[in-house]
Amino acid sequence: MTHTLIRGAQAIVTMDAQRRELADADLRLRDGVVADIGHGLAPGDAEIVSARGCVVTPGLVNTHHHLFQTLTRAVPEAQDALLFGWLQTLYPIWARMGPEEIFVSAQVGLAELALSGCTMSSDHLYLFPNGARLDDTIAAAATVGLRFHPTRGAMSIGQTAGGLPPDALVEREADILDDCDRVIAAFHEPAEGAMVRVGVAPCSPFSVSRELMRDAALLARDKGVRLHTHLAENDEDVAFSIETFGCRPGQYAEDLGWTGEDVWHAHCVKLDAAEIDLFARTGTGVAHCPCSNCRLGSGIAPVVAMLDRGVPVGLGVDGSASNDSSRLSDEARQAMLLQRVAMGADAMSARTALELATRGGARLLGREDCGALEVGKCADVAIWDVSGIESAGSWDAAALCLAGPRLVRDLFVEGRRIVRDGVLTTLDLGPVLERQRRLACGLIDG
DSSP: OOEEEEEEEEEEEOOOTTOOEEEEEEEEEETTEEEEEESSOOOTTOEEEEOTTEEEEEOEEEOOOOGGGGGSTTOGGGTTOOHHHHHHHHHHHHTTOOHHHHHHHHHHHHHHHHHTTEEEEEEEEOOOGGGOOHHHHHHHHHHHTOEEEEEEEEOOOOGGGTOSSOGGGOOOHHHHHHHHHHHHHHHOOOSTTOSBOOEEEEOOTTTSOHHHHHHHHHHHHHHTOOEEEEESOSHHHHHHHHHHHSSOHHHHHHHTTOOSTTEEEEEOTTOOHHHHHHHHHHTOEEEEOHHHHHHTTOOOOOHHHHHHHTOOEEEOOOOTTTTSOOOHHHHHHHHHHHHHHHHOTTSSOHHHHHHIIIIIHHHHTTOTTSSSOOTTSBOOEEEEEOSSGGGTTOSOTTOTTTSSOSSOSEEEETTEEEEETTEESSOOHHHHHHHHHHHHHHHHHO
16 A cells, blocks of 8 residues: 655644654654654655644544535525524525535535545435435545545424425435435445444434434444434524423433434534533533534534533534535634633633544544554544744644644545645546536526
């Protein structure tokens, strides 16, 4: 396979068990894993990549996205709406999508993630209009080169049954479970170093039935895959749970088997102290999406309280229709800033924010083989050039969330360089963007 020596980094932020940071250090990548870290490593037959004036970190990990939404950024009618109104505005547009829109939107979103330093991403695809399938996003991810954790989402309660989505976007629950079974059998790779792992992810408690939530959990555990959904995103979400189910979202999740180390929930902005304790006790994870939470006015998630109690937390960009971006580096900075707004300037450090974006995200996705630069772990590496204007004057080059670039110079996934000098090497973005513009115009005209 590949053999690369990243030489002379100003700093290597390992995020290993000791959280070591090495100055003027080298990193060897061989056959898809980290082979050595140290000083003055012999090159042998390696390709040499100079990291002078650069900080090297583990690749960032995105734990929540809706890639299909990259075709519907900044829709005027949805720009100032709260969550439920935002969804009701966008559902009819998304209903006009098909396999090509799902494929191209995934390419665009994953390319943007890669350029922001992300080497592994989850995706929550919960609607399948006009013949679209989860297969479309998996095919797109292969063209970009990121590790991919697609989750087979679903909606089963339409407007005529009291749900939010149009009836045209819901599916029969038996069909949903059958297709979950199909995509797990076709694509899930349980082995260490996997490039694709599939999860089961009913969209939310307000768009599927109790029965589907329970059956999805049983199916996922039978197949040995992870579970994902939205939970406690804003006040409307909590009010719906209390009115409809007679309990708060955390209790609803626990009653239906949606807590445990194989579960991670998106947002959790409105978890109360008892729910945080529940998540800590059960090892249930949270995908924190700070930019989206700001954009939709959902609030500030109690991340520091979660971390203090031992809740696993990672970062997600969320869908580009509620963020308008897919840059994971922005999420790390925003996560840090929001906790400081809520709790003071010492609430979250730049190193903690970076840890959420790397080691924390890998833990959330069940990837002990990723998220840190340690011998034997996956060779997923981001190189950040700190010699430019964004870092000028910085006394701590490794404090990337305070002063530093938001785009990577180079990015390695499984030891393969998929970004070189700020340019994606795996995909020519010109034709992709042209195709995206054509499809987006079709959605607008439709």
